[in-house]
Amino acid sequence: MPVPNQTLDAVLAQVDASLDQSLERLFSLLRIKSISTDPAFASDCQRAADWLTENLQSLGFVATARPTPGHPVVVAHQHDAAGPHVLFYGHYDVQPVDPLNLWHADPFEPQIKQGPDGKIIVGRGTSDDKGQLMTFVEACRAWKAATGALPVRISMMLEGEEESGGKNLPPFMRANADELKADIALVCDTDMWDRKTPSITTMLRGLVGEEIEITCANKDLHSGMFGNAARNPIQVLANIIADLRRPDGSVTLEGFYDDVAEVPDAVKAGWRDLGFDDVAFLEGAGLALPAGEQNRSVLEQIWARPTCEINGITGGYTGDGFKTVIPARASAKISFRLVSGMDPDKIRTAFRKHVRDRLPEDCTVEFSEHGGAPAITVPSDGIFLQKALAALTDEWPNPAAITGSGGSIPVAGEFKKILDMDTLLIGFAHVDDAIHSPNEKYDLASFHGGIRSWVRILAGFAD
Structure with missing residues (x-):
């Protein structure tokens, strides 16, 4: 009542x-x-x-x-x-x-x-x-x-x-x-x-969280004694990460956009009426240029488009001073934000295939799952x-x-x-x-x- x-x-x-x-x-x-x-x-x-x-x-x-x-x-x-x-x-x-x-x-x-x-x-x-x-x-x-x-x-x-x-x-x-x-x-x-x-x-948006660790040599190596000859897992990891996006900002995973619907024009019009300032939003973070998919507003990018972000990278010597070492392992934490219609399991599978397809034969990779939701x-x-x-x-x-x-x-x-x-x-x-x-x-x-x-x-x- x-x-x-x-x-x-x-x-x-x-x-x-x-x-x-x-x-x-x-x-x-x-x-x-x-x-x-x-x-x-x-x-x-x-x-x-x-x-x-x-x-x-x-x-x-x-x-x-x-x-x-x-x-x-x-x-x-x-x-x-x-x-x-x-x-x-x-x-x-x-x-x-x-x-x-x-x-x-x-x-x-x-x-x-x-x-x-x-x-x-x-x-x-x-x-x-x-x-x-x-x-x-x-x-x-x-x-x-x-x-x-x-x-x-x-x-x-x-x-x-x-x-x-x-x-x-x-x-x-x-x-x-x-x-x-x-x-x-x-x-x-x-x-x-x-x-x-x-x-x-x-x-x-939904979420898929993944952590990968790439192993090449069986121990850390002297970069003078093994440089060029030994595979560097940080380089392998960097190449894999670089291949996650195209120059236009889109994500390269196979089938990544298959289930992504375009936002209706009426909804976009309602968002425009909110008076959101793309420039001010980025300036508040000390930035000036949108970095995602081209020709899409910032609101559309963060509300209605899926994304892939590298959240952390670890490998080699990161302490004070300098150490000339080729590390045995390198790892990264990577997350995907999903929009309606996308299957978290499908995206996780596509990401792992992306990594394995680019992994040299003498290297190994381990995956750790960090949550997933539609x-x-x-x-x-x-x-x-x-x-x-x-x-x-x-x-x-x-x-x-x-x-x-x-x-x-x-x-x-x-x-x-x-x-x-x-x-x-x-x-x-x-x-x-x-x-x-x-x-x-x-x-x-x-x-x-x-x-x-x-x-x-x-x-x-x-x-």
Whole structure:
């Protein structure tokens, strides 16, 4: 049934009055060093899961930290209300903080500072994803404090391996599908369009992550004694990588574009109406020239076209000074962002064939898989989408926009594949939040406005 205006106003007033306490709880979570990719921080990941479990239990949720072969998944339910059932997803794990010397303060001692556009919360995980996750939790807290109940049936699934491939989440979802199934999934891990314009992401690229290690000689060799005669694995790797793109910026893998559809003209027109500035976007990263496929806008390249990127290369001597060595091994980490229709397994197979086809006979290669997920597209006429757009428009100065994203949130594809659920990607981050980088931050207005936004969205869903 519809939520009366006076009830909604009371919940929003509760959000405003308790903002300092909400920040204290967020800071407690941010101080936990839940770096999922480093085994040295496994106990911290467990501690973050336990912290969230206890926090949700204090709100009346039936919450548990469920074990997996990796880090726990926190599952929580509160189904006292009538109406639709939503499943909220977030992740409590964070990226490593390296290089530590570039941080202006301890990354796990969050601070509020003055930024160019207002106050900001600085620390690892502030934007990706603890700050975003807690906007939803605090919205639930405000509903309970102001009214004693939640407006809809709510489940939560908070994982601890999103930043390290998330390989244990899909089997967990399959094993618990009946429990997790809901009417709609909600993910808070994306950006606003700008500081006055909220957005819902309806296009999200998929991901394939691969690591390769090429071995030539059986040990490192003196470059004077073996130079020319011995195969250099860094050179082999460089040749393979160089062949991944053509001069026009397109990717060379066999069949790479077979399942890629062109963006409809009407959609492109809507993107042009957003007023996106290609030049300013690149200038913000210290660049001037688009480097991808020619004759395509920057928005089209990052939202609707697949890509191949080299994320890291290792080989030989990289310490101080100089060492004349031909290394025995060289490795690289390479990722592919996929668009709707592309099969992650097909792209992984094509990449491995690309490497093997260029590998000299006396060299070997080992492949390591680092996650894979399909892209998603959310139907534009869904009732949950329309309700969420209206709620966001009521909260922020400008009407909510429908956008795409160049990033990948693998769980969104898994929601569709495993649970047959659509996902609303609603986030309050900004492109300058420096996620994965030193001095990560989250605008205080994003945290406060995010809590208020979820309050309104849940009220809209109750109608």
